[in-house]
Amino acid sequence: MDQLQDFIRRGVSRRKFLAGVGCSGTAAALTLAGCGGNGSSSTTPTSPTTPAVTDTDILNFALNLEYLEAEFYLRATTGSGLSATDAGANAGTVTGGGQVPFATPAIQQYAMEIANDELLHVRFLRNALGSAAVSRPEIDLTNSFNAAAMAAGIGSAFNPFASEDDFVVGAFTFEDVGVTAYHGAAGLLTNTTNLGAAAGIMATEAYHAAEIRTLLAQLGGNYLTYANQISALRATAGGGNEVAVAGNAIVPADSNSIAFDRTTDQVLHIVYLSAAAGVVKSGGFFPAGLNGTITATTN
Amino acid sequence: MEMMEKELESPQMSGLGRRAAMLLGGAAVASMALGRRAAAQSSVITDNDILNFALNLEYLEAQFYTLATTGQTIDQVGIGITSGGGAAGGTVTVKANPMVPFATPLLQQFAQETAKDEQNHVTFLRTALAANAVAMPNIDLMNSFNALAQAAGLGATFDPFASEANFLLGAFIFEDVGVTAYHGAAGLIQSKTYLDKAAGILAVEAYHAGSIRLRIFQAGATEAAAATAIATTRATLDGTGNDDVGVGVSNGAATIVDADSNAIAFSRSTTEVLRIVYGGGASGGAFFPNGLNGTIK
Numbered sequence: 001m002d003q004l005q006d007f008i009r010r011g012v013s014r015r016k017f018l019a020g021v022g023c024s025g026t027a028a029a030l031t032l033a034g035c036g037g038n039g040s041s042s043t044t045p046t047s048p049t050t051p052a053v054t055d056t057d058i059l060n061f062a063l064n065l066e067y068l069e070a071e072f073y074l075r076a077t078t079g080s081g082l083s084a085t086d087a088g089a090n091a092g093t094v095t096g097g098g099q100v101p102f103a104t105p106a107i108q109q110y111a112m113e114i115a116n117d118e119l120l121h122v123r124f125l126r127n128a129l130g131s132a133a134v135s136r137p138e139i140d141l142t143n144s145f146n147a148a149a150m151a152a153g154i155g156s157a158f159n160p161f162a163s164e165d166d167f168v169v170g171a172f173t174f175e176d177v178g179v180t181a182y183h184g185a186a187g188l189l190t191n192t193t194n195l196g197a198a199a200g201i202m203a204t205e206a207y208h209a210a211e212i213r214t215l216l217a218q219l220g221g222n223y224l225t226y227a228n229q230i231s232a233l234r235a236t237a238g239g240g241n242e243v244a245v246a247g248n249a250i251v252p253a254d255s256n257s258i259a260f261d262r263t264t265d266q267v268l269h270i271v272y273l274s275a276a277a278g279v280v281k282s283g284g285f286f287p288a289g290l291n292g293t294i295t296a297t298t299n
Numbered sequence: 300m301e302m303m304e305k306e307l308e309s310p311q312m313s314g315l316g317r318r319a320a321m322l323l324g325g326a327a328v329a330s331m332a333l334g335r336r337a338a339a340q341s342s343v344i345t346d347n348d349i350l351n352f353a354l355n356l357e358y359l360e361a362q363f364y365t366l367a368t369t370g371q372t373i374d375q376v377g378i379g380i381t382s383g384g385g386a387a388g389g390t391v392t393v394k395a396n397p398m399v400p401f402a403t404p405l406l407q408q409f410a411q412e413t414a415k416d417e418q419n420h421v422t423f424l425r426t427a428l429a430a431n432a433v434a435m436p437n438i439d440l441m442n443s444f445n446a447l448a449q450a451a452g453l454g455a456t457f458d459p460f461a462s463e464a465n466f467l468l469g470a471f472i473f474e475d476v477g478v479t480a481y482h483g484a485a486g487l488i489q490s491k492t493y494l495d496k497a498a499g500i501l502a503v504e505a506y507h508a509g510s511i512r513l514r515i516f517q518a519g520a521t522e523a524a525a526a527t528a529i530a531t532t533r534a535t536l537d538g539t540g541n542d543d544v545g546v547g548v549s550n551g552a553a554t555i556v557d558a559d560s561n562a563i564a565f566s567r568s569t570t571e572v573l574r575i576v577y578g579g580g581a582s583g584g585a586f587f588p589n590g591l592n593g594t595i596k
Contacts, residue, residue: 106517112552117562124561179502186498192486196566199485199498203478203505203564207556210509217405248408251506257419259502261495 053294055194058185060134060292061264062198063125065181067136068271068285069174070122073115075141076100076160076167077108086122088135092288096142100160100167107164107215114171114208121201128197134291144285145170147273152229165223168215172227172245175209176252177234177270178202180241183261206259213245213252237275238266265297272297344595346493347431349484351593352569353497354424356480358435359576359586360473361421362391364414366440367459367466368407370398378418379425380435382592388435389589392442397460406463406514413470413507420500427493433592443585444469446578450536451528464522467515471526474508475543475557476533476575479567505564512555515546523547530557536579537571569595 071081075097084091102108126133142159149158160170182202189195216227228244235242241260243252253259262270269275273284274297281296282289289295358380361373372391374380380388401407425432440459448457459469481501488494515526527545534543542565544557558564567575573596578585582596590596 106553109548109551109553110513110555113555116552117556117558120560120562124563183495183498183502186485187491187495195494196482196486197563199482199501200558200563200566202498203482203501204556204558204562206502206505207509207512207558207564210506211513211555213506214409214510214513246408247405248412250409250412250510251416251503253416253499253503253506255419256423256496257416257503258423258496258499259506261499 053188055189055191056129056132057293058188059125059129059194059198060132061290061294062182062185062201063122063129063134064137064286064290064292065174065178065267065271066118066121066125068139069178070115070118071097071136071139072141072160072170072174073111073118076170077111077115082119082122082136086119086126088126088133091136092138092291094136094138095140095287096144096161098161100162100164102164102167104164107168110211110215111167111171114211117204117208121204124197124201128194137286137291138288140285140287143287144273145173147284148173148230148233151273151275152226152233154226154229158226165219168212168219169223169226169230171208171212172216173230175205175212176231176242177238177262177267178205179209180238180260180262181264181267183259184263184267187261209252210250213250216245217247217250233275234270237269237273238262241266264294265299268295268297344487346488346490347428348594349487349497350424350428350493351431351433352591352595353481353484353500354421354428354433355436355587355591355593355596356477356572356576357417357420357424358388359438360477361414361417362393362435362438363440363459363469363473364410364417366391366393366397367399367469368411368414370396373418373421374435376418378421382434383425383428383430383432386434389437391438391440392588393440394458394460397440399460399463399466401463401466403463406467409510409514410466410470416503416507420503423496423500427496436587436592437589439586439588442588443578444472446585447472447529447532450578451525451532453525453528464518467511467518467522468525468529470507470511471515471546472529472533474504474511475530475565476567476572477504478508478557479542479565480569480572482564482566483568483572485566508557509555512546512557516553516555520547533575537567537574539571542567542571 071094074081079099081094081097145160146157149155160166179202182198182205186195186198189198216224224245231242231244239262241262243249271285272280272282274280277299279297361378365371365373365376369376374388444457444459448454459465478501481497481504485497488497515522523546527547530543530545534540544554547554576586577583583590
């Protein structure tokens, strides 16, 4: 909330972002050319001197998402989340999550790898950002999944920690979104080194997403259905950019077989579990919103 | 020079392996001694150079998957291989009847999906490059796999079209390399538009690689060990010795993701990628017997 106040105090319209950030098909007053989710367009500001979104802002946005993934996977595999050191000073609380009763060694091994990867991403971004790194925001892994289940038409509740198959569906919730988020961010980063790192993290998230989607295609049945209901929900909240999982649809991509990218607005609508258009600054997986500067949608 | 000599002395490189390394590596020794740099003649690498470099690799992948799933080459199914100026594309050396005898519907579907993706990548890059697109160079999908198998200690020959298990390993050879190639190129592209598209193709190659590596893991320890031998060979060929992770289990965690100690996917320079796809040759070899087309080769 402080960040939002600061933003307003600086006299900057919340719609005033660089190309791709805060883009919405319904943005009326301002000329935000090319708002199709590609993130490569120019804006025509209607008030003077817009502070640009910095690499720091973008990497911190990514760090928030990595905190979420790390908490999900660490709790699923070990029963415990990030250490105090890894969560940062004055970190928000985490609700929910618990060790999954894995029955299949292979699935447990996949989960362990992903958990380790997300922890490494948290550490990498925190190290890269140094004192500019935001701490972990408040995270909810219980009410969020229940709300997602209701919104997706799965049922009144969903616990991704209840079984290994439920876990795979829970993991599905995040991975493709991570790919689209990093893809969208890549075009906004100005420093080549940051870009290289973001591209490399995006690739890792894509490896993860492919594993999960392949497992779901192989699982079939109810779990595949749940996953695709979540995919449909993400499409509504996140400007499309989805392909349902199937044996011949392991890769979600456009007609050129190029992976989708999402604006930060679209990603926020998803993680705040707020499909309706409008300004939203918290909810879903982040009850108190993300930390940093990119925390509220513009539309 | 030093590294190749060490490699020849190592336990893995004994008997047939050592001879194979000489087959692949004789020219590699020379190329390392020369300190070859990609596009040594041009002082500035353009976006077109990079996209054409990628196009060469996409031609290779598209041919492999299309032949594996249909028995036909990409040009036979309507994908262009000529240059933007109309020069003819090269030939593909492959065994007769290369269609993989798929028995697992989910794998066949994924193979067909991947073939379509790579065809789409070829088409996309050709369209983006327009008159500047290079023609498909000569491609070898027969002798190349044999040489690579020898170098990896997997045997005298390897036919990636013979079975589902072999197909997975054949696909494995390409996908991680594609990821590292696009990752390396990301920092070189000037145009924001092209950068966005390249990142999107990078992501798709990583999806491919992740699914293939998962299926190799699921196929069992022997299959995973073969993939690991290939990964080791790639890291040796490119001169780093350490930029490729095999498929298996380490400390209770699977190794499905091919990434570094920060869980960030590896990146390769064009030089490193060429060392792999040329099988160590200085200006061609293995998958591209006469080298790539374009500036970066």
